[in-house]
Amino acid sequence: MAKINFRVALFLGNFGGGGIERVTARLSHQLVKLGIQIDLILIDVDSTHLWQMPSESRIINLKSSGLFKSLPKLVRYLRQERPSILFAADHFANEVAILACSIARVPTRVIVSERNQLSKTARNGSQLKARLAPLLTKLLYPLADGILAVSHGVAKDLAHVASLPLEKIEVIYNPVNPEMFVKAKEPLDHPWFAPGELPVILGVGKLEKQKDFPTLIRAFAKVQQHKPCRLVILGWGPDRPKLEALIQELGLEDVVDLPGHVNNPYMFMARSAVFALSSVWEGLPNVLIEAIALGIPVVSTDCESGPREILAGGKYGYLTPVGDSEALAEGILQVLSGNPKTVDSNWLNQFDAETATQKYLKLFQFIQTKQDHQRLHGLKPDIIMSKVNS
Numbered sequence: 001m002a003k004i005n006f007r008v009a010l011f012l013g014n015f016g017g018g019g020i021e022r023v024t025a026r027l028s029h030q031l032v033k034l035g036i037q038i039d040l041i042l043i044d045v046d047s048t049h050l051w052q053m054p055s056e057s058r059i060i061n062l063k064s065s066g067l068f069k070s071l072p073k074l075v076r077y078l079r080q081e082r083p084s085i086l087f088a089a090d091h092f093a094n095e096v097a098i099l100a101c102s103i104a105r106v107p108t109r110v111i112v113s114e115r116n117q118l119s120k121t122a123r124n125g126s127q128l129k130a131r132l133a134p135l136l137t138k139l140l141y142p143l144a145d146g147i148l149a150v151s152h153g154v155a156k157d158l159a160h161v162a163s164l165p166l167e168k169i170e171v172i173y174n175p176v177n178p179e180m181f182v183k184a185k186e187p188l189d190h191p192w193f194a195p196g197e198l199p200v201i202l203g204v205g206k207l208e209k210q211k212d213f214p215t216l217i218r219a220f221a222k223v224q225q226h227k228p229c230r231l232v233i234l235g236w237g238p239d240r241p242k243l244e245a246l247i248q249e250l251g252l253e254d255v256v257d258l259p260g261h262v263n264n265p266y267m268f269m270a271r272s273a274v275f276a277l278s279s280v281w282e283g284l285p286n287v288l289i290e291a292i293a294l295g296i297p298v299v300s301t302d303c304e305s306g307p308r309e310i311l312a313g314g315k316y317g318y319l320t321p322v323g324d325s326e327a328l329a330e331g332i333l334q335v336l337s338g339n340p341k342t343v344d345s346n347w348l349n350q351f352d353a354e355t356a357t358q359k360y361l362k363l364f365q366f367i368q369t370k371q372d373h374q375r376l377h378g379l380k381p382d383i384i385m386s387k388v389n390s
Contacts, residue, residue: 153305
C-alpha cells in the first residue's frame with residue numbers, strides 16, 4: 001500500500017496500563033507502518049507504559065495538572081502544529097479536544113471515540129463532571145467532525161443519552177494485539193500454571209466497581225465446592241483491600257491470587273482453563289476478544305455492552321446475568337466439565353488489527369479530503385458522517 005502523508009494527533013490525557021492505552025498503541029504501530037506521523041499528546045508523561053508506543057511517534061507533554069486545565073496548551077499546540085486529525089480516545093479528553101479545536105480555529109479535524117456506556121459512567125460517577133457528562137456531550141459532540149463508538153451497544157447508548165442521530169456514529173471494534181500470540185508463548189513463572197496443576201480461572205481488569213470482581217470471587221467459591229481449581233485476577237485498582245477482605249472472609253487465601261498489574265497478561269490467558277468476565281457494564285471488553293482469539297473458553301456477564309456482540313449472543317461463550325454469582329459459577333462449571341463453546345475462526349476476522357486500521361484510515365482520509373467540500377457547500381457533520389457509514 002502506498003505511503004500516506006498526514007499527521008494524526010492522539011489526545012489521551014494520561015498513558016496508564018489500561019485498555020484504551022493498549023488499543024492506542026496498537027493503532028499507532030499500524031498507522032506508522034503506512035507512513036502516517038503520530039503525535040501522542042499527554043497532560044503528563046510520567047508513565048512507565050510509553051514503551052508500548054512506536055519509536056517513530058512524538059510524545060507531546062502539555063505539563064498540566066488536569067485535563068480541563070490543559071485546554072490552553074492544547075489550543076497552542078493546535079495553532080503551532082496544525083495536525084490533519086486530532087483524535088481523542090476517552091470521554092473527558094473528547095470534550096477538551098472539541099473545545100480546543102473550536103477555540104483554535106485551525107483546519108484540524110477532530111474525531112472523538114466513546115469507549116464506554118455513557119449512561120452508566122454518568123450514573124455511577126461520584127464526581128460532578130461525571131454527572132454533567134450527558135449535558136456536555138449534547139452540547140459538544142455535534143461540533144465534532146467524526147464520532148466513533150467501540151461497539152454497537154455503546155453507539156446506541158450514546159445516541160440516546162446525547163440525543164445524537166445513530167447514523168452519525170461510526171462503530172469500529174478494538175483490534176486484538178497481533179503480537180499476543182507470540183507473547184502468549186513466553187515462559188510464565190507462576191507455580192499455579194505449571195503442568196499438572198489444578199485448572200485456573202482467570203479474571204483481568206482494573207479492581208473497581210465496574211468489573212465486579214466480588215461476584216467472580218463468590219462464583220469461584222461455589223465452583224470450588226464441586227471442582228478443585230484456583231482463581232487468578234490480574235489488575236490494580238482501588239478495590240483491592242475490599243477484595244482481599246472478601247477472599248479472607250470466604251477462606252480462599254490459598255486458592256485465589258491477586259498478582260497486580262502485569263505487562264504480559266497473554267501468557268496467563270493461554271494457560272488458563274477458563275476466562276471469566278464479571279463486569280456490570282462495558283464498552284467493548286478487549287480482554288474477552290483476546291481470550292477467544294487465544295482459544296480460551298470464556299464465561300461472561302451479559303452486561304451492556306460488548307460481550308453479547310463479541311460472543312454472538314452466547315454462541316461462542318456462556319453469558320450470565322449481571323451480579324448473579326450462581327449463574328456465573330454454573331457457566332464456569334460447564335467449561336470445567338468439558339462443555340466449552342468453540343469459536344469459528346472466521347468470526348474473529350472482524351477484530352483483527354488490519355480490519356480496524358483500514359476502517360480508521362478510511363475515516364481519517366474521508367474527513368480530511370472532505371473538509372474543503374464541507375466548507376464550500378455548507379454540509380453539516382451529520383451529513384458527512386452518514387456518507388461514511390453508508
